[in-house]
Amino acid sequence: MKTNDNIIQSLQHKQYDGVRYACIERLKTDPLDIQAWTFLGQAMVGLRRGRMAELCFRRALLFNPYAPWESDALRDAHAVSEGRDDTQVLKLLQVPHVPVSACVLTRDNENTIAECLAALQGAVDEIIVVDTGSRDNTVSIVQSFGISVHFFPWQDDFSKARNYALSLAHHDWIFSVDSDEILYPEDKVSVRTAAALFQESVALIFALQMNQNGGSLSPYPVPRLFSRQYFEWKRQIHEAPQVLASTGVQKPMGLSVRIRLMHSGYDPNQVNLPGKMERNIALLQRVIHEDASDFTSLYYHGRELSINHRYTEAIPHLMKAYQLGRGATDAPLLPLIGSQLAYCYTLTNHVDEALEVLRRVTMDCPEHPDAWFSYGALLLGAKRNTDEAGASILHAKKLAATYTGTLPFDHDIAKWKADQALRQL
Template sequence: MTTISLAVIVKNEQRHIAACLESVKPIVDEMVVVDTGSTDRTKEIAASMGAIVSDFPWSDDFAAARNAAIERTKGDWILVLDADERLIADYGAVLRDFISGGQRIGRITIKSRFVQNGEEQIVQSAISRIFPRHVRFQGAIHEQLISELPRIDSGIVAFHEGYYETDKSERNLRILEKELQRRPDDAYLLFHIGKQYRGSGELSKAEQYFERAYGLLSRVASQSGHSHGSSVATYASDAVIDYLYVLLETKNFEQALNVIGNEQAQLQELADFHFVCGLIYMELAICFPQDSGELLPLIEHSYLQALAAGEAGRGREIVQGTGSYLAAYNLGVYYELLGNREAARSYYQMAVSAQYEPALKRLEVLK
């Protein structure tokens, strides 16, 4: 019978490790936990739940630690999770069905909470985490599986607490900057450094790194004749969306409009693109009310396009709700400001059907 091993690397994760292992234990044949220097009860808790626990000296290299964990497993297939992630359901049948499909790599959807403008939201990413045991990681940080095997969505979803509760930006930036010295024209590294600076509120620095990453990605896409959604750089659409949010936050509207113009054709399928365009046009209308006559149709069109992308099931959502309740809510706000209470109520009701509480409050006001 084909066997499956969980491989986890940890350091001071006593708050999360039990939930992680408990969510996986019924569906794997063994759980291997490699500790990189905990000073709390992480190892004790993991061992008490039946995990095989061992040590590995930390060397600022995530791939090295992950590969060490894989080496210590016995399974035919590997499932990788972080200690602060947990599966949201029993995926035993789903996992077995996936590995029965032959040699391939499985992506799982990671949902992470974050706070924006005082409101908690969910960001989603598809990450390769299920693979045959011969596959290995590469990269000191934001490590990637090195393999030509096809990458397929597995249908498995995990919830990630870490970004919401902890700040690991100092450690991450140290490793990223070190890697960037070796590979100064690596758009992937520049993108992640930009994300770290954005997360810590250093928007000017974030913008500089995103600008460099975007320039490199645009050059690669132009030279190869591929769109950003191609295998040339599968993360590129995420980089464009994050760059637009930073340009919105720094109010660099001129560059934001340039990027929108450049990317409109490539990112038509992505609800997040239309959603952030709507936010940019709304902010422009607030800052430059004399231009609102031109901007209002663009605001409406952007959110309608976001809803259309979501309803058609095209592409994916990076931020949960951009193709559904968040776009519907913003359309409600748009129509309410224009005095069209009937249309506003209709879109607020659409958002309420997804249990989006701010929409319910607006509906009560419009009664």
Template sequence: MSGYPTLSLCMIVRDEEEFLPKCLESVKDVVDEMVIVDTGSTDRTVEIARAYGAKVYHHPWQDSFSEARNYGLQFAKGDWILQLDADEELAREDAPILKEVLRAVDKVPEVNAIFVAIHNIFKGGVAKHYFQRIFRRGHGHYEGIVHNQLVYEGFATTSEIKVYHYGYDLSPERMERKFLRTSGLLHRHLEQHPEDTFSWSNLVRVYRSWKKFEKAVEVGEDTIERLRDKMSTSQWQMIAYDTAYSHMMLGDLDRAEELCEEVLEDFPRNLDVLFTLAAVRMKQERHQEAIETFRKFLRARKEEYRRPRFSYLVVDSYGFEDRAWFNIGEAYRLMGQL
């Protein structure tokens, strides 16, 4: 499009014939080129990519997502890079907004990255977080074998451009394979980098997400004890939340409450921690306090919708409004006030 910076889609894929068409369809009219690194597909992934006009490069898998992503960057020619996974899609209504955001940011040379709003779709809800998925070509690269981080020069800006992620809405068998792959990569990495707080927080999240609550508590508590002073504020909030949630699921309500209250002292609008604390108080049969905490959650959530704030955090409870209202009603019922 005349007058706009050029944009290259960069992806790494392997056996993604189920999701890839939807992903590429969502960006085909926005990007100027598609650069796809295939790490060993045996299905129709490469055929589908080429049908959309993508440049496909074959590269053997090296047990590192960042290594594969960085390999693909060398082939991109656009002014800016858009990074997506095959199980994601750009919100169709945000395509024209993306072009306008690029045109505005391109004029600010010290800004080299743009955060977008990732909406994780899963059974029973939506989790939201912001992530750097757009960056100026030549000014960024990836680090970390799992949940890789974009390392970039200069500054970043935020946007409400939406990307939908469907990677958590899979069959139990596929989710188990995904767990084994991800946890295995993290364990191997942490053997060599035992003080990598980002990877420890990711490992706790993996255990909690796959309902391995005993391991989540074990690793979470150990990491908090050893590395609390080295964590960023977002890492602390996430690992405390995941550990508290796991304690709650195992029935240790006092420790779950303690962790939640510690986070909320400094971050009173943390939606996940508010919702978890309210759920803990429901289980403790402290129904009036549960109602008050669910209402705090609803107020914080309303403020988030009205005036979104940038955050590195994944917000699991972003779509839990109905659950909060249901629990408020249930608390009143249990108190005999319905």
């Protein structure tokens, strides 16, 4: 079987039929081989089969949603004629039909619920709506779609409401969507495709919540697609699917895919942000009071406080969260906790403490780019050890260009932030 280097050489020599054959053989063995799908798309461009090329590139993008080559690849596919179909490639692209239930929680979402439901039409096999006490026109809008509304009394616990929705679904695969999220039209087909490709796995699939960040959109991975045979929702607030103890699975597969959800949950024109933040803080305080060792809730509490510019209050919560997380067997949010703590230290003029935290995060979580960049940028801003600063920023740029994990990270590090910072050296 040809290696990547062999295939790259064949592409350079325009041996497109040979590349096509090699990639098809690889994909018969591993249909999730991102590189093989990408190479096959390039071969299809060379063979002037534009439609086949686009389908191959989009399958690769499904598993590699942050790919920097997306715009160039799709432009190349559209630049050639559609060409004839390739039956072998179409066969590889086929997946079995796996029915999916969308579960949507609502409460006073009359401004967003219609778009949310309209976007789900055709992407899933049924839509379950659970309302927790709307007083506006949300319920009547849902019913206008011919969708039944199930009522669940609000108990200050998002997981209870979400698990009630799971119990109503007729299908095992669940696509959980917030009522202020709108599925991208071009990603509709990806919902069932992802479920089909991972139906035999204990997989927690992360969609990309697209949030407005200044004049651009920032993707934030959120766990949205899973089988209820293996998962249920946990935590009262900032809830997440967790594997059922009865499965005996210690660590499920987690991966981000290209299923994008436009999010308006932090749009001041759509929601009462101060009210939402105060509600979150109150719920988190209650959770922490019941379990002071819950480092995930400690992190979210500190984050909510810092969003409200209460940095000094946030620091002890974030510090404790990081200490507890370091001692835990599974603490996927550790780099986010450390970066948030360093951010609060920086804004309260405790630069030495911020640098020490970031240095520790780069050692504890070396694969995540944000702490590396923040460490280098802070060294640079404080006029400390410019050689170390430059090395850290360069390393962050490399990590950000190739990161495929399920944690959010700053995409602009690879796009422009690292280069801008390095120009200061």
